Amino acid sequence: MWSKKDLLGIRNLSKEEIQIILELAKEKKAQMQKPLRRKHECVLYNMITLFYENSTRTKMSFTLAGKYLGMQVSDLGVQTSSVNKGESLIDTGFTLDQMGVDVIAIRHSMTGAPHLLAKNMKASVINAGDGTNEHPTQALLDMFTILEKKNQIENLKVAIVGDIAHSRVARSNIFGLTKMGAKVVLGGPPTLVPSSMKSLGAEIAKDIPTAIQEADVIMGLRIQKERQKGGLFPDLREYAHCFGIHKELLALAKPDVLIMHPGPVNRGVELTTEIIDGEHSVIYDQVENGVAIRMAILHLLTEGRKNYENFDQTRIYYRSFYQERRDMRYFNQEWQNSSCTTTNIF
Amino acid sequence: MVPGLIDVHVHLREPGFEYKETIETGSQSAAKGGFTTICCMPNTKPVIDNEIMVEYIKLKAEREACVHVLPIGSITKNQAGEELANIGKMAEVGICGISEDGKSVENAGLMKKAMLYAKMFELPILDHCEDLNLVGGGSMNAGDTAALLGLKGIPVEAEEVMIARDILLAESTGVHLHLCHVSTKGSLDFIRLAKQRGISVSAEVCPHHFALTEEAVDGYDANTKMSPPLRSKEDVEAMKQGLKEGIIDIIATDHAPHHVDEKNCEYEKAANGIVGLETAVPLGITELVEPGILTPMQWVEKMSTNPAKLLNIKKGTLQEDRIADITIIDPKQEYEIDVYSFASKSKNSPFHGRKVRGKVLYTIVDGKIVVDQGELV
Numbered sequence: 001m002w003s004k005k006d007l008l009g010i011r012n013l014s015k016e017e018i019q020i021i022l023e024l025a026k027e028k029k030a031q032m033q034k035p036l037r038r039k040h041e042c043v044l045y046n047m048i049t050l051f052y053e054n055s056t057r058t059k060m061s062f063t064l065a066g067k068y069l070g071m072q073v074s075d076l077g078v079q080t081s082s083v084n085k086g087e088s089l090i091d092t093g094f095t096l097d098q099m100g101v102d103v104i105a106i107r108h109s110m111t112g113a114p115h116l117l118a119k120n121m122k123a124s125v126i127n128a129g130d131g132t133n134e135h136p137t138q139a140l141l142d143m144f145t146i147l148e149k150k151n152q153i154e155n156l157k158v159a160i161v162g163d164i165a166h167s168r169v170a171r172s173n174i175f176g177l178t179k180m181g182a183k184v185v186l187g188g189p190p191t192l193v194p195s196s197m198k199s200l201g202a203e204i205a206k207d208i209p210t211a212i213q214e215a216d217v218i219m220g221l222r223i224q225k226e227r228q229k230g231g232l233f234p235d236l237r238e239y240a241h242c243f244g245i246h247k248e249l250l251a252l253a254k255p256d257v258l259i260m261h262p263g264p265v266n267r268g269v270e271l272t273t274e275i276i277d278g279e280h281s282v283i284y285d286q287v288e289n290g291v292a293i294r295m296a297i298l299h300l301l302t303e304g305r306k307n308y309e310n311f312d313q314t315r316i317y318y319r320s321f322y323q324e325r326r327d328m329r330y331f332n333q334e335w336q337n338s339s340c341t342t343t344n345i346f
Numbered sequence: 347m348v349p350g351l352i353d354v355h356v357h358l359r360e361p362g363f364e365y366k367e368t369i370e371t372g373s374q375s376a377a378k379g380g381f382t383t384i385c386c387m388p389n390t391k392p393v394i395d396n397e398i399m400v401e402y403i404k405l406k407a408e409r410e411a412c413v414h415v416l417p418i419g420s421i422t423k424n425q426a427g428e429e430l431a432n433i434g435k436m437a438e439v440g441i442c443g444i445s446e447d448g449k450s451v452e453n454a455g456l457m458k459k460a461m462l463y464a465k466m467f468e469l470p471i472l473d474h475c476e477d478l479n480l481v482g483g484g485s486m487n488a489g490d491t492a493a494l495l496g497l498k499g500i501p502v503e504a505e506e507v508m509i510a511r512d513i514l515l516a517e518s519t520g521v522h523l524h525l526c527h528v529s530t531k532g533s534l535d536f537i538r539l540a541k542q543r544g545i546s547v548s549a550e551v552c553p554h555h556f557a558l559t560e561e562a563v564d565g566y567d568a569n570t571k572m573s574p575p576l577r578s579k580e581d582v583e584a585m586k587q588g589l590k591e592g593i594i595d596i597i598a599t600d601h602a603p604h605h606v607d608e609k610n611c612e613y614e615k616a617a618n619g620i621v622g623l624e625t626a627v628p629l630g631i632t633e634l635v636e637p638g639i640l641t642p643m644q645w646v647e648k649m650s651t652n653p654a655k656l657l658n659i660k661k662g663t664l665q666e667d668r669i670a671d672i673t674i675i676d677p678k679q680e681y682e683i684d685v686y687s688f689a690s691k692s693k694n695s696p697f698h699g700r701k702v703r704g705k706v707l708y709t710i711v712d713g714k715i716v717v718d719q720g721e722l723v
Contacts, residue, residue, distance in 0.1 A: 011494070089612060110612040111496045112566030120610075131614065133496025171496055196493035 002300040006118040006125040009134035010175040018143065018176060021296050025144050028299070029292035032068050040070025045302045047103040048096055049075045051128070052083070055107060057263055057287060058128050058137070062105045065294035071103075071302075089113060090120060097121040103301060106130075124301045132166050138262050139172035141293040143180060145286050146217055149258055154181035159211045159253075160202075161187045161245060162221030162270050165194050165232075169262045170221055174202045187211030188243055191232040208243055215253040220245060220261045220270040236269055246272045250280070258282050348646045349664050350382025350671030350711065352653035353623065354472065355447070355526055355550060355598035358384075358415070360406065362391025367603040367691045369403070372623075373411035375601070375690035377716045379623035380706035382413050382671035383653075383661060384601075385472075388420040389448040395420040395431035397439045404440065412716045413709075414671070416442040416657065418472060421460045427451050430460055437467040442657045445472035447526060448573075450508050452478070457512065461519040470522040470548075470656055475508035475533075476573065485614045487560040487575045495563060497613065500575050502530040509533045513540045516547060524656055525549040527600050529574040531584035538593050548656055549588075550596040553622060553629040554696070556585040562696055568609040568616030569696040572602070586639050595652045597645075599626045603692030621690045625697050631677050631704030642677070674708040681705060689722060 002020070010018070031037045047066045051059050059075070066073035076096070078084075083092060089108070093116075096104060103124045106114050111131030118125040129135040146153055158177055164170045164186050177184050178201040186193050187205045198204060205211035212218055223239060233239050250257065259271070259280045267273050276283060353376065359367040367375075369386075376384045386403065388394035394403060400417050407415035419436040421444050423429045433444055444464055450473070451457040464471055481504045486492050488499025509525060513536055516523035525537060528549045540547045554572065559579050562570045570576060588594040602619025609616050630649065634640045640648070654662030661671060680703045685693040709717035716723055 088607070090610060108612070110614045111498075112613040115566045116610075116612060131496060132498060168496065194493065196488070196490050196499075199490035199493055 002304045004301075005304065006114070007136055007297055007301065008114050008118060008125065008127045010136045010139050010172045010179070011134065013136070013176075013179075015179050018140070018179060021140055021293065021300065022144050022147060024296035024299060025140075025289070025292045028295035029289065032291055032295060038068050038070075042066070042298060042302045043070035045102040045305070046072035046074070046100075047105060047298065048101050049073065049105045049128075050078070050092070050096070051075075051107045052078050052113075053107050053109050053129065055128070057290065058107065061287070061290040062126075062128065062294050065291050065298055068291070069295055069298055071298065090116065093117045093121050097123050102305060103298065124305060126297065126301070129168055131168070132171070133168055134172045134175075135168040135262075136172050137290070137294055137297060138169050139176040140297070141286055141290040142169075142173055142219070142260060142262070143176055144289045144293055145260065145282055146258065148285070148289070149282060150216065153177065156182045156216040157185060157214060158182050158217040158219065159185045159187060159205070159215040160219045160221065161208060161211060161243065163192045163223050164188055164197060164221070165192045166224050167221045170219075171200070173219065174200045178202065185211050185215070189233050189239070208245070209249065209252055212245070212249060212253045215257055217258045217260060218245065218253060220259070220265070222262070222264060222266055223269055236266075240269050244268075244270055244272065245275060247274060250275065260286060263287070347664070347672060347674050349650045349662050350673050350709070351380045351627070351649045352383040352657070352662060353381045353599050353601065353626070354385045354524070354596060354653045354656060355552075356384040356386050356601045356623065357389065357603065357619070358386040359603060360390065361402070365691075366605055368410075369406050369415060370410040371689060371691045372601070372603070373407070373413045373415060374722055375621070375623045375688060376413045377709045377711065378689045378706065378720075378722060379599075379625070380627045380673040380675060380709055381623060382673065382709060382711045383416065383659070384413060384623075385416045385418050385442055385657065387445060387447040388418055389425060393420050393425050394418070394436075395423050395425070397432060397435040400436050400439050400441055412722075413711050416659075418442060418447075419444045421446045421451055421471070422456065425449070427453060427456065430456070430463060433460070433463055433469070434467060437469060441469065442659070443470040443472050443524070445474065445526070447472065447474045449478065450474055450476050454511060454515065458515045458519060461515055461521040461523075465519060465521040468658070470524050471516075472524045472526050473512050474526050475505050475512065477504050477507050480504035480507065485571060485575070486563050487577050489560065489578055491560045491563060491578075495566070497563070502532055502577070502581075505530055505574050506532040506536065509536050513537070513545060513547060516540075517543070517545045520546065522546045522548070522656075524596075527552045527555065527574060527598070528588075528594065529555045529577050529585070530581050534584055534588045534593055541593065548595040548652070549593065550598040551585050551589065551594045552598060552600045553626050553633070554620060556582055556589070557629045557633045558582075558696060566613045567696065568611065568613050569620060569694050569698075571613060571616050571618055572600075572620055573618040586634070589634060589648065590639050595648065596656065597626065597630060597648045598653070599623050601690075603690055604694045605692060606694070609694045619694070621688065621692050621695050624688050624690065625683055625695060625702075627675060627706050628683065628702035628704040629697070631675075632702045635677070636703065670710055670713040672708075672710040673706060674710075675704060676707050677704045679703065679705040
């Protein structure tokens with residue numbers, strides 16, 4: 001049985017938990033593809049998508065995943081909300097929590113923002129990307145795609161190429177893939193591939209050809225222009241030339257190599273168009289699998305919530321912050337007593 | 347019984363940020379923590395950069411503070427790093443040193459001029475060392491833990507290049523340079539070298555830099571966010587070694603109160619600093635004296651005698667012709683730190699719930715008991 005209130009990162013998931021999600025996603029993928037097979041298991045639950053950063057894929061994927069399960073899904077349009085009047089993240093969270101929301105999928109530009117919400121509210125929080133930290137659902141869908149195409153993750157060589165320093169996708173994938181027994185090799189300009197990544201269990205290649213030599217999977221990462229504070233590489237032209245992946249380079253990898261990319265892609269920068277649309281590319285499978293993975297996660301989290309339903313109905317009003325913190329401790333105690341454990345941040 | 351403790355590095359927040367702390371509550375916090383004299387940093391609003399502000403602090407302190415408060419003036423006007431503050435005028439009405447705390451004077455030329463000027467008035471420079479370009483928007487120590495947590499790191503060089511620069515400037519100007527909240531092993535190496543070369547430098551360390559490592563950041567509790575950040579295990583060990591060897595002369599708290607709203611928020615957005623006055627004694631006793639890193643006398647030197655020497659004030663010893671600033675500590679008493687018992691207006695401490703030994707029982711300021719049996723009078 002699922003035992004976590006929130007999904008904050010791959011770092012605090014066990015290998016077994018990852019396997020449970022990947023297994024369930026298989027079933028969900030079949031459901032999502034055939035409307036008549038959809039079961040609406042989560043019809044009693046609702047979800048709010050709270051996106052402080054722009055998103056096409058992740059947000060719509062969460063929304064549709066929820067809807068395929070029969071959930072009520074609403075979006076808090078951050079741009080038109082009280083956030084624009086200066087309301088803080090925690091106050092926004094408290095407000096949503098008091099309205100009885102069950103699941104919040106949050107994307108935020110700051111590391112730890114979902115953890116802050118999870119600590120302070122009763123809703124289950126899903127991290128849909130926080131700063132430069134994690135993007136767990138992306139890593140799960142990537143692992144699902146690899147598993148689907150290769151039937152295994154263990155012992156594969158996965159090369160992740162590009163802006164590792166600013167990439168939460170890379171970090172979640174490093175945590176996940178190494179847990180599942182794959183060998184992860186990082187490539188990119190030294191200014192974008194911090195040597196401390198070694199401590200997470202990844203290898204750092206001296207150049208791009210070494211990174212993709214004999215690789216089973218190559219993941220390109222978007223050069224995140226909006227995160228660039230300048231000075232990390234000279235310009236896109238030089239980047240594409242020195243670090244972009246093109247057809248000739250691909251010959252170094254295994255013949256059945258998979259090309260992946262979390263999107264959105266800068267065509268002609270990190271990958272050339274012929275590779276993006278080529279035979280090795282599984283970029284569109286990734287998008288489809290994203291919905292299945294998110295269905296699996298929503299299913300598991302709402303399943304977990306059933307165990308403490310009675311407590312959930314007696315919502316506590318916030319008297320003061322300190323009082324609230326004590327209530328939350330009590331709340332988390334309750335959660336544990338009902339044979340569930342909370343995320344390990346407590 | 348020890349001479350009244352002296353903290354050379356305190357933020358009282360008044361004027362400008364009274365919601366975090368005031369001279370009154372800050373001094374009460376100091377008294378409860380065993381301090382009889384505290385030096386307040388000038389990064390208030392407005393900044394303490396002229397004699398009027400100094401007079402204001404002194405008057406306010408006289409009226410409302412229960413311990414001695416010595417103001418520190420800023421190095422540049424409005425701490426903007428452009429023109430020198432009215433250092434001479436401030437010296438006339440009584441400041442104990444100058445500091446740009448919260449940041450460094452980025453312009454090395456201006457810093458050198460400030461040193462030359464301050465020397466004439468025999469003021470020490472209390473130097474916050476941090477190169478903002480190297481900090482680069484980081485919010486914790488750079489390294490494996492930052493990699494694990496996905497937070498942008500602040501490299502040790504951000505502190506060390508400034509320490510090295512200012513030591514060189516101090517050598518050429520001859521001013522007394524006091525290096526605030528030293529936190530890295532590399533910084534200590536520079537300071538050791540400076541002392542060997544006979545340069546007039548002293549250094550302080552904060553209790554959190556010898557009592558906590560960067561690993562405390564896991565969980566994103568913003569009460570572990572400070573500047574300089576919590577460092578690695580090796581750095582923490584180096585701090586203890588530096589204290590033992592005498593490279594570090596002073597333990598100062600960098601008492602930095604912040605409102606709960608500035609801490610219960612996104613880590614990267616949260617304010618830097620923690621309250622320190624009420625945890626310095628137990629942390630010093632538990633982490634330094636009990637494991638035998640410092641003898642009780644050495645610890646008292648770093649908490650009282652050496653700070654008095656730095657400030658050039660007749661304090662820090664128990665003898666006949668001095669005013670009666672005395673602290674009485676029960677070094678054996680064991681308890682859990684409870685932030686809600688703090689006299690400080692703010693409760694931002696990562697030490698909540700930590701088991702410690704050493705409790706301040708009495709604080710006597712100028713012959714008057716201000717803390718009796720651990721409670722404010």
